Amino acid sequence: MSTFDDAFDADRSLTRRACACGLHRSAAEHDAAAATLRCEPAEDEEKRYQGVVASAVIRAMFPHDAARRAFLKSVGASTALAAIAQFFPIKCATEAFADAGVPEKKDLKVGFIPITCATPIIMAAPLGFYAKHGLNVEVVKTAGWAVIRDKTLNKEYDAAHMLAPMPLAISLGLGSNPIPFTVPAIENINGQGITLSIKHKERRDPRDWKGMKFAIPFDYSMHNYLLRYYLAEHGIDPDTDVQLRSVPPPEMVANLRADNIDGFLAPDNICQRAIYDGVGFMHILSKEIWDGHPCCSFAASREFITTSPNSFAALTRAIVDATAYASKAENRKQIAEVIAPANYINAPVTVLEQSLTGTYADGLGNVKTDPKRVDFDPFPWQSFAVWMLTQMKRWGQIKGDVDYKQVAEQVYLATDTRKLMAEMGLMPPNSSYKSFSVMGKRFDPEKPDDYLNSFKIRKAT
Amino acid sequence: MSVSLRLRAAILSIALFAAFIGIWHLATRGSGQVGAMSPEYAKLMGLTATQGKSAMPGPLDVGEQLWQHLQHPFYDKGPNDKGLGIQLGYSMARVGLGYFLAVIVAIPLGFLIGLSPLISRALDPFIQILKPISPLAWMPLALYTIRDSGLSAIFVIFICSVWPMLLNTAFGVAAVRREWINVARTLEVGAWRRAFTVILPAAAPTILTGMRISIGIAWLVIVAAEMLVGGTGIGYFVWNEWNNLSITNVIIAILLIGLVGMLLDQILARCTRLVTFPE
Numbered sequence: 024m025s026t027f028d029d030a031f032d033a034d035r036s037l038t039r040r041a042c043a044c045g046l047h048r049s050a051a052e053h054d055a056a057a058a059t060l061r062c063e064p065a066e067d068e069e070k071r072y073q074g075v076v077a078s079a080v081i082r083a084m085f086p087h088d089a090a091r092r093a094f095l096k097s098v099g100a101s102t103a104l105a106a107i108a109q110f111f112p113i114k115c116a117t118e119a120f121a122d123a124g125v126p127e128k129k130d131l132k133v134g135f136i137p138i139t140c141a142t143p144i145i146m147a148a149p150l151g152f153y154a155k156h157g158l159n160v161e162v163v164k165t166a167g168w169a170v171i172r173d174k175t176l177n178k179e180y181d182a183a184h185m186l187a188p189m190p191l192a193i194s195l196g197l198g199s200n201p202i203p204f205t206v207p208a209i210e211n212i213n214g215q216g217i218t219l220s221i222k223h224k225e226r227r228d229p230r231d232w233k234g235m236k237f238a239i240p241f242d243y244s245m246h247n248y249l250l251r252y253y254l255a256e257h258g259i260d261p262d263t264d265v266q267l268r269s270v271p272p273p274e275m276v277a278n279l280r281a282d283n284i285d286g287f288l289a290p291d292n293i294c295q296r297a298i299y300d301g302v303g304f305m306h307i308l309s310k311e312i313w314d315g316h317p318c319c320s321f322a323a324s325r326e327f328i329t330t331s332p333n334s335f336a337a338l339t340r341a342i343v344d345a346t347a348y349a350s351k352a353e354n355r356k357q358i359a360e361v362i363a364p365a366n367y368i369n370a371p372v373t374v375l376e377q378s379l380t381g382t383y384a385d386g387l388g389n390v391k392t393d394p395k396r397v398d399f400d401p402f403p404w405q406s407f408a409v410w411m412l413t414q415m416k417r418w419g420q421i422k423g424d425v426d427y428k429q430v431a432e433q434v435y436l437a438t439d440t441r442k443l444m445a446e447m448g449l450m451p452p453n454s455s456y457k458s459f460s461v462m463g464k465r466f467d468p469e470k471p472d473d474y475l476n477s478f479k480i481r482k483a484t
Numbered sequence: 485m486s487v488s489l490r491l492r493a494a495i496l497s498i499a500l501f502a503a504f505i506g507i508w509h510l511a512t513r514g515s516g517q518v519g520a521m522s523p524e525y526a527k528l529m530g531l532t533a534t535q536g537k538s539a540m541p542g543p544l545d546v547g548e549q550l551w552q553h554l555q556h557p558f559y560d561k562g563p564n565d566k567g568l569g570i571q572l573g574y575s576m577a578r579v580g581l582g583y584f585l586a587v588i589v590a591i592p593l594g595f596l597i598g599l600s601p602l603i604s605r606a607l608d609p610f611i612q613i614l615k616p617i618s619p620l621a622w623m624p625l626a627l628y629t630i631r632d633s634g635l636s637a638i639f640v641i642f643i644c645s646v647w648p649m650l651l652n653t654a655f656g657v658a659a660v661r662r663e664w665i666n667v668a669r670t671l672e673v674g675a676w677r678r679a680f681t682v683i684l685p686a687a688a689p690t691i692l693t694g695m696r697i698s699i700g701i702a703w704l705v706i707v708a709a710e711m712l713v714g715g716t717g718i719g720y721f722v723w724n725e726w727n728n729l730s731i732t733n734v735i736i737a738i739l740l741i742g743l744v745g746m747l748l749d750q751i752l753a754r755c756t757r758l759v760t761f762p763e
Contacts, residue, residue, distance in 0.1 A: 137727055164564040166714045166723060170627070177631040273727040280539065296729065301533030366565035369728040377528055384528035388521055 140319035214397030215309035304386025419482035582641025594653025652694025656687030
């Protein structure tokens, strides 16, 4: 069940999962939706908010799914809405819902790295999502992941765009002092890719990649774990057979042109930029490794939550709102234009459009279409965190034992975000853990150690 | 004769410049149409890939872009996008502050070192070790301990520009001619007066030479520091344009950094000439 669902859809079960991703009513529709852009109907902002409140009302009125569906089937959704509006002040409730708790601190600074993963954080400024939740947020472009970490730890930023594993690493004290950090929302899912130098276009089998040099944006990144996973599944030991280098994204394209690296697993607009400049081609999208993988997160320190709970809630609401907006395919072109100028990402609009809409040049002369190349879903699944922790352990970043669930629950605020999203009338999932497959291999968040021990290639402990 | 030499030098300069621009233009002409591709695909690709345009911009591209910048040097389109004039202003303010702090510390300390062979020997190993450290090496340490990126940048400028001034001041003070100090002593001039009226003027040319070297270093450091901490300044501008792989704008920034550096150097060269005295 998606976060951005419509409770007024009589054909839709609110509790059962009908298809693999849970976004569609049936498995057949799931397949059909791959061709069309997005399963949810288009709605404007105002309407969605009203819908959100009305949905909450109808859900309260009909706690039993069967009864709700029978009611909607017999009278129709619009009649039902009108009927409810007569005795329940939906309009007032919508307004009341908009002003929850006065923020303690209105002027906030949020750091970001100029890549498309930061789309919701960035676009929330020019498109007014922060302002709508009573905040005056300055989004500040930052030079690299280490700098954004230090500036957030130094409280120069109130919150920041971080790679999804970074808050886990910071909380565990890997690469910095241990400071409790949290992830109230995931930014994007998918949206990365393995780009290879154009000279390797005949070398598509990873088994032939021994001795190659690859760039990743940061050690504590999904990019690192996904590339290592992908290589290891093809029998390449990422620690001994190839070289992995931490390189800031813009330098990746320059290094690829200069022949210093053979390829990279990088955030988008960088992958597409290498293609745009004619130096690389898209080997695979990261969604082909793990469809629905998290990439970047919206992170804040626990201290910020305790000292300014209302500001934090408003900020999270703005981000969830922006993410909902970005998740709609029809908004993507507009978003690309809004975030392209020098004040934000600073990249050619064509490149951002290709990354965001999923209709892209692959660098080998073909135009490909994959509307789910990048997607946006804010829910911070704790099972994501558990998976990352298994990989941190697999590659020797965590030494010794770790209490997976405890760390995941401390850092990934699924419970708080669920409450917040329910207040917003969105439909957060009931569980904080879900299992998923990475390259066809099932991951069960209940058995992380078994999962970890099932890998042949890992760093010797 | 000297006029004709100057004239000949000017002509040679212009000829060299023209040759440089000419070669640059020829080297970046691009390879013309490249392999066939569908128009649909070509629309998604950059000029380098579709028209074989050189990845390196030519002098005409740079000139055109520079003209754009010069027309609006002070625009402000939000926290991450400001005009070149504003960026240079931020950089100069940072350099000014860091450099001013360095002057306050280096000149009195240099005086002390120059006057006392004991302190000179005692501090020498520290100075020798700290002097050659690159600004980029100081940056993480500064960010971590000072916990403020703006102050860190200023600290890095301070720490990198302090050494030439310190050493030159110490050297200048130590090299004041013995006779002058002896004369002052014979006339029973007090220590303060001796320092300000005899030693300082005598050492001034050397001190100013140190200051001139330091301002050059401070200006070198600012670009590296701002590239790291980001936000504002010409170094941030370089980084931001590098992010977009806009080599044209990077070249423009290089040009401006050179010009401002020269300007700062010339100002201190003038000051040095003011205090120089014939032996």
